Amino acid sequence: MTERPELLASYWTIAGGAEPHTDREYSPIDFRDRVSAAARAGFRGMGIWHADLAHSLKRYTLTEMKRILDDHGIVHVELEFLTDWFVDGERRVASDQTRRMLLTAARTLGARHVKVGDFLRTPCPMPRLIESFARLCEDASEHGTRIGFELMPFSHIDSLAKALELVTGANAPNGGIVLDLWHIVKLGIPYQAVAEFPGSYIVGIEINDGRLRSMPDLVEETTQYRNLCGDGEFDVRGFVDIMLAAGYRGPWGIEVLSKALRQLPIEESTRRAHDTTLAQFPGLKK
Template identity: 50%
Template structure:
């Protein structure tokens, strides 16, 4: 069975310091792309700070050429915060600069999607988020072909439920707007595979696999950035999620986003190999169910 695996940025970046220091990867882009090809991945992800770092050495055209030369086809870009903050606020000014970076890259790199959300935990109403998401999607449609995916997360202070995110994305009604589903977040939010059947197919844009433990650690941010597990190595029903999402019509790629100190400590070849092996086994198990 052929399975499209997209190695998300945090899964393939190696020893980075998420939210506390250097977020750009010490692994050069050609090395990441070559290793992805070797282990059979169909794509990779780029975080905005890593993209900024790469652009100190490569042009967008060169980043795209390296990606293409290795036979990779799916490229994820992330992450845009504070896109809903009113203009004139310093948070919005920083967000707009980040938007330009990601939108320009999406056009040049033919990105599969751009992931957005609220990692900064900035408060806003559902009505404001819905309006702003529609505005953001309209701007994106004028600048590139990549859809925007709102990521469902338990620590989103505005939309910490599947229903809320569907209300925002569905209410905006943008043809290039959808949701991103991450199984780690689903497990932590006690969202079952059957619960996912409430998602309209046209809003299901991207899926990420990540395993973990049912019991929460005291510090949620600490847990989500350092102690996730590869698919099949935790307690979440990864095959069940895969089956439910496939039944909805999702056809991939299957992103793998495992933020883990243990994974980051591995040599690059072993990191990529284990990502593909564990994920493929769980996806195949789910699709055969």
Template identity: 45%
Template sequence: MSSLDILAGTWTTAGAADAGADDDRSPHDFRTRVEVAAKAGFTGVGIGYLDLLEAEKTYGHNDIKAMLADNGIKHFEIEMLLNWFVTDERRTFADEQRAIMFRAAEAIGARHVKVGGDFSGGDFESDHMAAEFQALCRNAADAGTRVAFEPMPFVNVKTPQQALEFVEKADHPAGGVLLDIWHIARAGLDVTSVASIPARWIADIELDDAPLQFEGDMIADTFNGRRLPGEGELDVQGFVDAIKSTGYDGIWGVEILSTEYRKRPIEEAVPAAYRATAQYLQ
């Protein structure tokens, strides 16, 4: 096995899960996903909220922790907390999710919890986001984990630079920005622009690929149109080299959301994702 630390993001092992739907649970048991990922060479795995609830019900926190350790999985990721900063009725459910995610993160030992922006779009108020993010980071630190904010071109915080406006203002060691090549490219940015981001604020990296042009809805594209690294037209190596130039020394993730990828058996798809990602990190 390679000594590379690569994390299989939630959707990389989820098989034919209906990503983006209200019920986005994987048809595969979490133990199966962990074992397939470990066999492929991954040292990290991610899990989505609904699958986390299923795994908690089936195994419990202690058994999940043991399952990861027994398979050599050192890095555990939980996603995706939304609406942690809103002031409307969505906040109630978000706070319930927040408590469950951090409780699991503490009991199992999560590297980080992924958090996102407002899918209804609009603008963001930097001071408000900073205050809420700082509070979120304190919760994460209390649970022995971190939070990784993922900017996306179709939410209120569209670019890494916008995210840094409040992440730097919050100035908490338990928080940073997640940089996904797909979201950066679809935001119209040069993927090598990440070289200007201070390494201390880079919480996580996600690799994938895509055609330069796409048709239709961008949110549909993010759930269905991605490709394995090297199978699209994005400058994956340029992105990796730009990240490395910052001094970032953390793990690398691969996140594949693709109609075609979901059709493949996970025993075939997950090793393919590992090989496609590892070629850029050697």
């Protein structure tokens, strides 16, 4: 029988009415309530978005947040999302503020990694991107955490080859790639190619489901119409099988950005997210 996986509730899966790419990216559900619901559903990890972190810090200190996580058995903490860490000007100034907040939180919360990337396919020569990534990883190392660049269609790093060039060029022991099944499918990357990506550079894996034929607006589809595992057309079990065979043993994130899921009560959304994800692992059930 397959070893029971440790599942991580990615931020957007349990963020309730938070809206991506708006000024309301923070969850209307209190941090303690989300942690409690995630733990009761069976999750061992959870994600915190930068805007939600800033919002939660208005009520809790980092030490209090850490205590809440520990009291509920949450051992895998994912912080996200940092952009513009490789540009100049006002965007970089804002990015550096977020960077300091995330890395400070990573130290106190014991975050396993911080997710970074780009949503705007911002032009940047690869040598500069590599250098900036290396410096970011060095900064993160001083705060006791890792950096995971998320490969996606909206980024300059939109292939396994570019991802490998980035991480090998940076040569940072705490730097790697976050692989999201959604982006893998939408980029048309074969599962076998993903399995052949060096495991030492895989910081995290996220799974979800959806339609194989993309909608005209991929941004809208990505942020509004993802499905829980088993509710779409992706071969989620096939992906899980091949990555287990390749040796991945880290926590599995479940990242579903869905306007339908955001309408559900937190207890229902966390339970459904956990149970449908666990069902993708051979020989396991709730």
